[in-house]
Amino acid sequence: MALRRDPYVLVVGGSDSSGGAGIARDIETIASIGVRTCLAVTALTVQTHEAVMEIHHSQPSLVADQMRAALQANEVAAIKIGMLATAEIIVAVAGVLRENPQVPAILDPVLASTSGRALLEAGAIAVMKRNLMPLCRLVTPNLVELALLVGSELAVDEDSAKWQGQELLNTGAQALLIKGGHASGPRSTDILLRSDHEPVRFDTPRLATSIRGTGCMLASAIAAHMAKASSLEDSVREGKLFVFETLKENAAA
Numbered sequence: 001m002a003l004r005r006d007p008y009v010l011v012v013g014g015s016d017s018s019g020g021a022g023i024a025r026d027i028e029t030i031a032s033i034g035v036r037t038c039l040a041v042t043a044l045t046v047q048t049h050e051a052v053m054e055i056h057h058s059q060p061s062l063v064a065d066q067m068r069a070a071l072q073a074n075e076v077a078a079i080k081i082g083m084l085a086t087a088e089i090i091v092a093v094a095g096v097l098r099e100n101p102q103v104p105a106i107l108d109p110v111l112a113s114t115s116g117r118a119l120l121e122a123g124a125i126a127v128m129k130r131n132l133m134p135l136c137r138l139v140t141p142n143l144v145e146l147a148l149l150v151g152s153e154l155a156v157d158e159d160s161a162k163w164q165g166q167e168l169l170n171t172g173a174q175a176l177l178i179k180g181g182h183a184s185g186p187r188s189t190d191i192l193l194r195s196d197h198e199p200v201r202f203d204t205p206r207l208a209t210s211i212r213g214t215g216c217m218l219a220s221a222i223a224a225h226m227a228k229a230s231s232l233e234d235s236v237r238e239g240k241l242f243v244f245e246t247l248k249e250n251a252a253a
């Protein structure tokens with residue numbers, strides 16, 4: 001079959017049986033922005049909206065093979081990476097990114113579920129920082145993930161979040177979107193940090209509602225806009241708006 005020319009986002013992540021997060025959320029988000037998806041599944045999880053009951057990892061070579069086949073089959077214009085589960089899967093994914101440096105990768109550094117179950121094994125954070133983050137065009141930690149990635153206390157204000165972000169940039173990350181969605185206050189503010197630019201703030205009113213999978217949704221929406229050839233900054237702006245509109249619809253429902 002001929003190579004398709006429509007842009008695709010390659011989604012690399014775990015399945016969530018409840019549909020609240022993971023690849024189901026990613027596909028739904030990217031499709032609603034008019035971009036196609038192809039897949040590399042890193043883990044199968046058994047979940048409800050309240051708990052994670054089981055996690056089964058894919059073999060690292062199977063993840064890399066899925067990625068290579070997806071890249072061969074389609075015109076992949078961006079890669080969205082979510083749950084990676086193990087250090088070995090991180091190394092496998094990094095290997096494929098190194099073979100495809102022209103395709104921008106957006107990494108949502110998924111460490112744990114909201115219910116508290118680890119979605120990345122202990123000890124794999126160092127591997128993620130060293131082997132994978134420098135290859136990604138953007139990494140999208142929330143404040144809890146940022147603190148765990150730099151080994152600090154939770155940032156108490158924007159300045160300390162920026163300071164922690166700078167620590168991560170110093171270890172080789174190209175760009176960070178620090179998500180303030182779970183902080184408090186009347187505004188929900190995300191900050192785009194890059195070493196060669198001034199920080200850029202993205203701000204929406206904070207809505208009195210929450211849904212699962214907003215992290216998956218944001219990184220997927222950014223990847224979809226990047227696949228449509230928007231700049232990083234415009235893609236982040238559109239992605240943030242997408243999550244805000246979805247939350248607003250949820251609040252009104």
Ligand code: PLP
Pocket residue numbers: 013014015016020021022023045082083110112113114115119211212213214215216
């Ligand atoms: N399950 C999978 C496969 C995920 O990728 C994620 C987050 O990215 C989660 C669960 C956690 O979602 P939540 O924090 O909404 O529970």
